[in-house]
Amino acid sequence: MFTVIGERINTTLKKVQAAVAERNAEYIIDDVKKQDAAGATYIDVNAGARIGHEEADMRWLLEVVQSATQLPLCLDSPDPNILEMAYGLVNKKPLINSISLEGDRFESMMRYLAGKDCRIIALCMDDSGMPKSIDDIVGRARSLVAELEKIGFKRDDIFIDPLIQPMSVDIRNGGIAMQAVATIVSELPGVHITGGLSNISYGLPQRRIINRCFLAMMIAHGFDSAIMDPLDKDIMALMTTADMVKGNDNYCMKYIKAVRAGKIVA
Amino acid sequence: MSQLSTITETLISGDGEALQKLVQEALDAGIPANTILNDALISGMDIVGAKMECGDMFIPEVLMAAQAMSESVEILKPLLADGQSSVVGKVIIGTVKGDLHDIGKNLVKMMLESAGFEIIDLGVDISPEDFVKAIIDNKPDIVGLSALLTTTMPMMKKSIQTIEESGLRKNLKIIVGGAPVNQAFADEIGADGYAPDAGAASKLAKSLLQQ
Numbered sequence: 001m002f003t004v005i006g007e008r009i010n011t012t013l014k015k016v017q018a019a020v021a022e023r024n025a026e027y028i029i030d031d032v033k034k035q036d037a038a039g040a041t042y043i044d045v046n047a048g049a050r051i052g053h054e055e056a057d058m059r060w061l062l063e064v065v066q067s068a069t070q071l072p073l074c075l076d077s078p079d080p081n082i083l084e085m086a087y088g089l090v091n092k093k094p095l096i097n098s099i100s101l102e103g104d105r106f107e108s109m110m111r112y113l114a115g116k117d118c119r120i121i122a123l124c125m126d127d128s129g130m131p132k133s134i135d136d137i138v139g140r141a142r143s144l145v146a147e148l149e150k151i152g153f154k155r156d157d158i159f160i161d162p163l164i165q166p167m168s169v170d171i172r173n174g175g176i177a178m179q180a181v182a183t184i185v186s187e188l189p190g191v192h193i194t195g196g197l198s199n200i201s202y203g204l205p206q207r208r209i210i211n212r213c214f215l216a217m218m219i220a221h222g223f224d225s226a227i228m229d230p231l232d233k234d235i236m237a238l239m240t241t242a243d244m245v246k247g248n249d250n251y252c253m254k255y256i257k258a259v260r261a262g263k264i265v266a
Numbered sequence: 267m268s269q270l271s272t273i274t275e276t277l278i279s280g281d282g283e284a285l286q287k288l289v290q291e292a293l294d295a296g297i298p299a300n301t302i303l304n305d306a307l308i309s310g311m312d313i314v315g316a317k318m319e320c321g322d323m324f325i326p327e328v329l330m331a332a333q334a335m336s337e338s339v340e341i342l343k344p345l346l347a348d349g350q351s352s353v354v355g356k357v358i359i360g361t362v363k364g365d366l367h368d369i370g371k372n373l374v375k376m377m378l379e380s381a382g383f384e385i386i387d388l389g390v391d392i393s394p395e396d397f398v399k400a401i402i403d404n405k406p407d408i409v410g411l412s413a414l415l416t417t418t419m420p421m422m423k424k425s426i427q428t429i430e431e432s433g434l435r436k437n438l439k440i441i442v443g444g445a446p447v448n449q450a451f452a453d454e455i456g457a458d459g460y461a462p463d464a465g466a467a468s469k470l471a472k473s474l475l476q477q
Contacts, residue, residue: 048416078415129366202325203324204326
């Protein structure tokens with residue numbers, strides 16, 4: 001099943017930030033209900049944008065979001081202390097966003113994750129920065145999976161993020177991402193692969209069509225999750241269809257169901 | 267169209283081979299190298315920057331133009347007399363500590379280089395102390411701080427504070443940029459300028475030096 005991580009509850013988005021600042025629960029509840037109805041698997045919650053308010057904002061958001069949905073949450077913060085507090089407040093096994101191989105952050109996140117019942121997004125980033133090649137991505141994925149397995153994580157609970165980079169600055173970036181995904185899927189069977197879709201189209205016009213095309217191509221290579229906007233009907237339709245064509249949808253049932261629900265119109 | 271304006275047009279179109287040919291022809295016709303550099307190439311990149319800023323040109327087109335420019339500058343370099351070089355100012359640039367993102371920084375670096383600045387690129391994950399050290403070593407006119415993460419924005423403030431406390435702020439302009447940064451934040455942390463994109467950054471750097 002394709003895992004849709006709904007990215008809309010993020011305080012870097014102006015409207016969300018305003019709603020959080022005003023403690024406008026109605027706005028948040030309405031948005032979360034829409035994401036749920038549109039087919040989100042997780043609701044990502046990021047409260048980091050109002051510097052100095054993250055703990056209080058996260059606390060408030062978790063209560064409001066969980067009043068609106070039964071879906072599990074994706075807890076999105078670089079700060080293990082915020083994640084610790086958030087972990088204590090969720091009703092369902094959360095997805096944690098994220099760990100990477102960057103020095104201090106890796107150590108503190110490993111301490112945080114040890115013994116917790118959660119899933120984890122693992123970024124292919126290390127102290128040398130963004131990955132620059134297929135080998136960079138695959139090597140970091142290997143290290144992350146090995147480390148996480150050491151502290152008891154099952155592969156099914158690991159979501160590797162290869163860190164998709166824009167086509168506009170290097171025409172090889174799409175191919176690197178696709179080839180890396182294919183390699184990870186064959187070398188590390190059982191792990192999931194996710195990422196922020198819209199990075200691919202940064203700096204180019206008509207970004208949505210690039211995002212859609214890229215998602216289909218990534219799914220063909222084994223990408224089985226994305227951090228995306230579930231209210232974008234076109235991309236959701238594309239996702240359901242590409243996942244079916246890839247062979248992940250028995251008897252095309254999800255596809256047919258989505259068509260009957262009016263979610264896919266050709 | 268004059269030879270110089272043909273060069274400018276060709277630069278904007280990003281056709282590197284045609285550009286090198288035109289630059290060579292201009293030299294053969296007796297146009298001084300520094301005139302070609304300043305009045306055709308650098309002024310052409312100003313137009314590219316402006317077009318990027320208003321969305322008429324996209325990043326790949328800007329990259330092509332910059333690549334074409336740097337190839338042609340290689341032809342001119344040996345012909346530029348000392349002191350006649352294009353350097354309009356010296357800029358130190360880096361992504362602040364805790365942040366490893368470099369795409370935005372590299373775009374700004376490229377636009378500033380094309381505008382005639384000398385750039386010292388410190389890279390990513392640069393501590394306030396390393397900025398201070400680089401300022402002492404290089405005596406730049408401008409320091410550019412980059413951050414992509416909301417979590418590393420406070421490090422911009424810290425970097426500016428550390429530079430100030432080291433007594434190096436005099437005769438130095440500090441500019442900031444990155445996806446989560448805006449003018450209000452730049453004002454709040456005491457930066458001298460903010461630019462939303464690489465085209466605007468080049469314009470900003472030039473205007474700061476004219477002050």
